[in-house]
Structure formats: structure tokens, C-alpha cells
Amino acid sequence: MSIDNILNRLDRVKETGNSKYLACCPAHDDRSPSLSIRETKDDQILLNCFAGCDPQSVLDALGLTFSDLYPEPLGHHFKPTKQRVNAREILASLDHESLVVAIIGADFINRKSLDDETWERLATAVNRIHSARAQAAPLQFKQWCGSRQPASKTAQRKEAA
Numbered sequence: 001m002s003i004d005n006i007l008n009r010l011d012r013v014k015e016t017g018n019s020k021y022l023a024c025c026p027a028h029d030d031r032s033p034s035l036s037i038r039e040t041k042d043d044q045i046l047l048n049c050f051a052g053c054d055p056q057s058v059l060d061a062l063g064l065t066f067s068d069l070y071p072e073p074l075g076h077h078f079k080p081t082k083q084r085v086n087a088r089e090i091l092a093s094l095d096h097e098s099l100v101v102a103i104i105g106a107d108f109i110n111r112k113s114l115d116d117e118t119w120e121r122l123a124t125a126v127n128r129i130h131s132a133r134a135q136a137a138p139l140q141f142k143q144w145c146g147s148r149q150p151a152s153k154t155a156q157r158k159e160a161a
């Protein structure tokens with residue numbers, strides 16, 4: 001979805017910088033615009049309410065889902081290629097995806113049931129975090145994967161504790 005499409009749904013939109021906007025947050029009674037809308041270089045849209053609404057409530061109020069914040073289907077951004085690693089893109093993706101995981105994780109911890117769409121979004125986030133990590137730090141990632149596989153009994157006990 002394009003950022004214009006999202007801006008069209010908001011009130012008192014004000015451009016504050018290059019691909020950065022402020023608008024009234026639709027998730028709370030917002031008198032002075034406190035929702036920041038930002039488009040990253042790879043066309044992801046980031047939403048942040050400075051009054052503290054979580055992104056899910058903002059999206060609900062807009063009638064959108066997390067997938068609407070992405071222009072491309074799953075996995076597109078971090079296909080293994082020989083291109084130079086773009087640290088900024090990786091960081092932006094890690095930042096965004098960890099937020100998604102944190103939000104869905106909080107629901108999970110509160111034993112809310114997750115619908116199919118949320119599960120799918122969680123899977124997407126996990127995939128994106130893995131591929132971002134694989135690009136950002138290939139060696140550590142490999143070691144981490146290796147350490148996860150044949151878990152020794154000591155390691156299992158440690159994890160269980």
C-alpha cells in the first residue's frame with residue numbers, strides 16, 4: 001500500500017520531512033497530531049503514536065493490517081543476493097519486525113487466541129528477522145543455527161530452567 005493511501009485516511013496530515021508526516025492518531029482522542037507516519041527507503045511504512053497507542057490499534061482504527069505496511073510479498077527484501085549489504089535497510093527491517101514479534105508475543109503471553117492472519121504475520125516477521133540476521137552477521141547466524149540443532153541435555157536443562 002502506498003503512503004498516500006494511508007495519509008488519505010488520516011486527519012490534519014502535516015509533512016515534517018522527507019517521507020515523514022504527522023497526523024491525528026485515529027486510535028485515541030487526538031487533539032494535536034501525535035501519530036508519526038514514515039516511509040523507509042524500501043517502501044515500508046512505519047507508524048508510531050507518541051501518545052502510546054500500539055500500532056495494532058492504529059491499524060485497526062484505519063481498517064488496515066500489518067501487511068498493508070509492506071509493498072512487497074514475503075521475503076522480497078532479503079533474498080540472498082551478491083549485492084552489498086545495506087545496513088540501514090537491515091536495521092529498519094529488524095526494528096520493525098521485532099516490534100511485530102513483540103506485539104504478537106504480548107497477545108500470546110496474555111493467552112489471546114491468534115487468528116490466521118496474525119500467525120501468518122508472525123511467520124513473516126520470523127522469516128524476515130532470520131534473513132536480516134543472516135545478512136547482517138552471517139558468521140554469528142551460522143553459529144547460532146548450529147548451536148540450536150543437536151541440543152545437548154545440559155543445554156536443554158538450561159533452557160527449561
Ligand SMILES: [Zn+2]
Nearest residue numbers: 025028049053
Ligand atoms: Zn494514539
